[in-house]
Amino acid sequence: MQDRPLALPHVFHRAEQYFGHKPLVTAEVDGERTTTIAEWAERVRRLATVLDTLDVSADGRVGTFGWNTARHLELYMAAPCSGRVLHTLNIRLFPEQLVYIANHAEDEVVFVDRSLLPLLWPLVDRFETVRHYVVIDDGADVPVPDDPRVHDYEALLAAATPFAGDFVVADENTAAAMCYTSGTTGNPKGVVYSHRSAVLHALITLIADGAALSEHDVVMPVVPMFHANAWGLPYGCLLAGSSIVFPGPNMTPQAVARLLERHRVTVTGGVPTIWMGMLPLLADHDLTPLRTILCGGSAVPRALSESYREAIGVPMLHAWGMTETSPIATMSVLRSHHAELAEAERADLRARQGQPVPLVDLRLVDPGTGEIQPWDDVTSGEIQAAGPWIAAEYYRGEGGGAQFTEDGWLRTGDVAAVDRYGSVRLVDRTKDLIKSGGEWIGSVELENEIMAHPKVAEAAVIAIPHEKWVERPLACVVVKPGETLTAEEVIAHLEPRVAKWWLPDAVEFIDEVPKTSVGKFSKKTLREKFGGYQVPGQTPVT
Amino acid sequence: MQDRPLALPHVFHRAEQYFGHKPLVTAEVDGERTTTIAEWAERVRRLATVLDTLDVSADGRVGTFGWNTARHLELYMAAPCSGRVLHTLNIRLFPEQLVYIANHAEDEVVFVDRSLLPLLWPLVDRFETVRHYVVIDDGADVPVPDDPRVHDYEALLAAATPFAGDFVVADENTAAAMCYTSGTTGNPKGVVYSHRSAVLHALITLIADGAALSEHDVVMPVVPMFHANAWGLPYGCLLAGSSIVFPGPNMTPQAVARLLERHRVTVTGGVPTIWMGMLPLLADHDLTPLRTILCGGSAVPRALSESYREAIGVPMLHAWGMTETSPIATMSVLRSHHAELAEAERADLRARQGQPVPLVDLRLVDPGTGEIQPWDDVTSGEIQAAGPWIAAEYYRGEGGGAQFTEDGWLRTGDVAAVDRYGSVRLVDRTKDLIKSGGEWIGSVELENEIMAHPKVAEAAVIAIPHEKWVERPLACVVVKPGETLTAEEVIAHLEPRVAKWWLPDAVEFIDEVPKTSVGKFSKKTLREKFGGYQVPGQTPVT
Structure with missing residues (x-):
């Protein structure tokens, strides 16, 4: 068999050759911008020579600090197809983490959306390796610094000669992209994706028992392009020839719902938070063409998925993975032996993380x-x-x-x-398991039971030290606005639902559960907050 | 990224772990046999140790001479997962070709269906490297030779210890299977498939814009398992978890139609001939669950595809490829910009070979x-x-x-x-193009035009030598039973349809167009038959 590499240039040339007429729509700050794959491909070819002009090393890291846009997709291809490594910076990280990551990755250039300059520019003097900042003007009314390191994206593209011929990446194990985990402990850690892994993962987004991306689809990735490659949707869409709608900077539920309706989107994907926010808007929008809502990043609440199924006939398609898994590892696809089950059981199954995808x-x-x-x-x-x-x-x-x-x-x-x-x-x-007297207590199970209480908005359970049992659970509970709740009521609610020795030793009421940059519960922050916690009436741990 | 090989053991273990409850049905000579993937997997594990017991070399070629059966699928996995090379022998080849191929591949063992012994056994003394013949008893009333080289498949399996643990093929470029082209010139040539190519090709049978194999499917490969890996359907089904129905030795249109109906088959695949034969039977069978009829091996007649669309709502899904391409290279999938076309134009498009599949x-x-x-x-x-x-x-x-x-x-x-x-x-x-006066004449286009004549059953056009133009076309025409047709009528039919210089110099009426072992027109045979052909009234070529 031929020794043809599994590499992103194939995906690029395939899109350019077969799907040049397909549209890419971006909701920019100043209105919608529509382009075609053919125009996009010509710009990717220009961008590849821009990277040469900027003297980016042959395998240099190309940072991006941007929203989901067609121009971000240009970087998704131009960097790896020209041998560089796409490094998507998470715009929601703390400044210290951003500085650490850009320095650790040794980014040589950062492409930044104009609307995000206020977040990035204050940090640039602490970036040790970045030589260029290329501003992508998304219409935001934000001043652009007068600095020799600053370039205008469109001006660079206009001045560039498009790369001619075929992009070649001969070794499929070459680095194509990288992403840092927003880990809850220690410094962020970098995950490097290869051309091989990116192409195989893109293929998996096309299989029937999965997202099943097709040329007939209109796909809107709401999941950020800096969040684990937007779950592989961008490369998957290019491989399949799907139309793509990019939501740009306005990620409110209202804006997302409007775009889904206006562009007759068939497949979308995002974290549960966005779909929770959009739930009240479903009645006001015609989402008939929508067939798949990919949902991941954290466990999908069964009730959320069921609300969507009841309102628009489309439950969530839950996928599980992480930055380290590119990210798709499992998908909760119903199987043929589930066909005869009652809808409630099917809902239980959909709320699982599902079976591993092929490979x-x-x-x-x-x-x-x-x-x-x-x-x-x-x-x-x-x-x-x-x-x-x-x-x-x-x-x-x-x-x-x-x-x-x-x-x-x-x-x-x-x-x-x-x-x-x-x-x-x-x-x-x-790391959130609670080890009590040699047995494990699952904090997430306890949280799910507490959150089933009608007066509870959110709850997180963490371990606190205990003299005899080593660790015991502490429940941190957020009460819904306008409601009141006591610790005794929480415990009474749990008593018929969990083993007696799982009952939390204490309940603390908090204003909100702290979140990480990608919207997950930050138990690390809670553990810091409640470090040295003393349960009233218990012997202090020495 | 992890250095995990793309290798068939993954497909095997995936099927065993996740789809053990799924059925495999085979229509044997003496009735239907149903097994599960779990039982099949246990037998694959036994078969792997049988190959050790038979002293098959670590990378030895394992010949199969069989119909489409679940037991053939055991060989499809046991040979490559144990490091051997599956070699599917085409049961329709001439004896000389079979002998050449088995010797050229150095097959060490041949697994043969009992019903096929009469074809194989007369050749065994000319097979130079085969040490064992393992008879798979399909219930055929055929004597089994009393010979020390002959073993009974079920007896070997019963005596074997199942291989324990995980099959490992560390290098994905290891040979997994091979198939000889039924080339129309020279000796057959062997194509060796690697584990990598087999796994990637299997993935392609799962993509939405293709066969879209799913766990929900019931797949019946009518295309023989000795014909270019049955187009990748067996490995694709195992990867997807589809149920499989194997038609066994009775490949009549009647038997195929009965199986499609009885087992509520959703996806099937085969050469045009079988679907032509089944056309008159469509009205008598409920094929409602059928969603995809893969068709390839030769160009799909537009009229055939349309007849199916009109009768059961399912046109042919035409795929193009060859033994050298594993075989799927293109698939004729309609695209979004075809949605608004008239049905006749869509039928024209479906009759094309289509776009290349990903990769x-x-x-x-x-x-x-x-x-x-x-x-x-x-x-x-x-x-x-x-x-x-x-x-x-x-x-x-x-x-x-x-x-x-x-x-x-x-x-x-x-x-x-x-x-x-x-x-x-x-x-x-x-090799069938006709070079006349420095210009090409397409023989297939001429044939299609001739076959559009209502009195023509089949037609093949070949080149004959010409003193001035080097080559000129000769039309070999089969008239429908009961009809009469003259050479002048054929030419008159063509005149308004093709360029004047494309008109055949002569028309010969023949009883049938000779076919190759996989049912294609054998123009080589016609060229031999009409070697030295002299067109009446023309100057002889010297």
Whole structure:
């Protein structure tokens, strides 16, 4: 068989050759901009020579600090097809993390949306390796610094000669892109994607038992392009020839709903938060063409998915993964033996994380003993993952020992039970498990039970030290506006629902659960807040 | 990213782990046999140790001489997962070709269906490397030779210990399977498929804009498992978790129609001949669940596809490829810009060979000058193909110079025009083109026009030598039973339809067009038959 590399130039040339007439729509600050794949491809060819003009190293890191736009997609292709490494910076990170990441990755240039300059520019003097800032003018009324390092994106493209001929990346294991985990402990860690992993992952977004991206689709990635490659949707769309709608900077539920309706979007994807926000708007929008709502980033609440199914006939399609898994590892696709089940049972199944997609392998391992656990849907363990788009290490080998097994599997840090069909059901994060008297208490299960209380808006459960049991649960509860609730009522609500020894030793009421930059519960922040917590009436831990 | 090989053991373990409950049905000689993937997987594990017991070399060729059955699928996995090479022998080849192929491939063992023993056994003394014949008893009333080289499949499996643990193929470029082309010139040539090519090709059978194999599907491969891997359907089904129905030895249209109905088949695939035969039976069978009829091996007659669309609402899904392309290279999938076209235009489009599937690249090359030709749907040229499941050479390097370009592309030998969307329309085989006065005449186009005559059953056009023009066309025509037709009527029919200089110099009436072992027109046979043909009244070529 021919030794043809699995590399992004194939995806680029395929889109350029076969799908040049297909539209790319971006909602910019100053209105919608529509272009075609053919125009986009010509700009990608110009951008590739711009990177040469800016003297970006042959394998240099090309930072992006931008919204979801067609111009961001130009960078998604021009950087890897010209041999560079696309580095999507998360615009929601704290300044210290951004500075750390840009320096750690040794970004040589950062492409920044004009509307995001106020977030980025204050940091530039702390960026040690960035030589150029290229401003993509999205119409925002924001001053552009008068600085020799600053360039205008459109001016550079206009002055550039388009790269002629075929892009070639001969070794499919060449780095194509990188993304830093917004890890909750320690410094962010870089994950480097190869051309091979990017192409294989893009293929997986096309399979029938998955997102099933097709040339007939109009796809709107609401998930940010700096969030684990927007779950592979951009490369998948280019491979399939789907039309793409980019929401740009206005990511309010109102704006998203308007775009879904106006462009007759068929497939979209985003974290649960955006769909929660859009729920009240469903009645006012005709979303008939919508067939798939990919949802991930955190567990999809069953009630949310059911609300969508009841309102518009489309439940969430839950996918599970992480930056280290490119990110798609499992998808909760109903199977043929589920066809006859009652809708309530089908909803339970859809709320699971689902089976591994093709090419991904999972195993369930006891986090204490390291022993392989059975798939009986009861026994829980850490999920470990292997596959051609799963990380083998972090950039520059950091944190490696802890996160990767000796035989090369990724420790995902997610604790789950797996049923006999290989369907994953997450119960906790390994670091959030509470070890009480030698037995594990699942914090996520406790949280789910507390959040089922009608007066509770949010709840997070963390471990606090205990003299006798080593650790015991503390429930941090956010009460819905206008409601009142006591610790006793929370415990009384839990008593019929969980084992007696799982009952939290204390309940604290808080204003909100702190969140990470990608919207997940930050239990690290809670643990810091409640460090040295003393349960009234208990013996202090010494 | 992890260095995980793309290898068939992943497909095997995935099927075993997630789809063990799914059925495999085979229509054997003595009735239907139903098994599950779990039972099948256990037998694959036994079969792997049987190959050890039979002392098959670590990378030895394992011949199969069989129908489409679940037991053939055991060999499809046990051979490559244990490091051996599956070699599917075409049961329709001439004895001389079979002997040549088995010796050339150095098959060490041949697994043969009992019903096929009468074809195989007379040849065994000419097989130089085969040490064992394993008879798979399909219930046929055929004597089994009393010979020390002969073993019973079920007895071997029963005595074997199942291989325990995970199959491992560390290098994805390891040979997994091989198939010989039923080439129309010279000796058959071997194409060796790697684990990588087999897995990637299987993935392509899962994509939405293609066969879209799903766990919800019931798939019946009518295309033989010795015909270019049954177009990748067996490995695709195992990857997707589809149920499979195997038609076994009875491949009559009646039997196929009965199985499609009884097992509520959703996806099937086969050459045009079988669907032509089944056409009169459509009215008597409820084929409601059927959604896709893959059709390839030769061009799909537009009228056949339309008859199916009109009768059961399902036109043919035409795929083009060859043994050297694993085989899927293009698929004729309608695109979004075809949605508004009239049904007749859509039928025209479906009769094309279609766009390349992801990971396959095509180019159009003038067979004379070697220059790249434009995609204007008018200019024709040879299609050359590249991709990770396209052959780079023949086994033992035979015939290499002619069929592969210096830069590593496959010369497909098919002449086509390509439209601006990359959709292929075949017009001829390079070796069947007729070069008249320095210009090409497409034999297939002439044949199509002749076959449009209501009294013509079949027609083949070949080149005959000509003193002045070098080559001129000869039409070989089969008249429908009970009809009469003259050469003058054929020419008169063509005159308004083709350029004057394309008109055949002569018309010969024959009883039937000779066919190759896979049902294609054998123009080689016709050229032999009409070697030295002398057109009445023309100057003889010296």
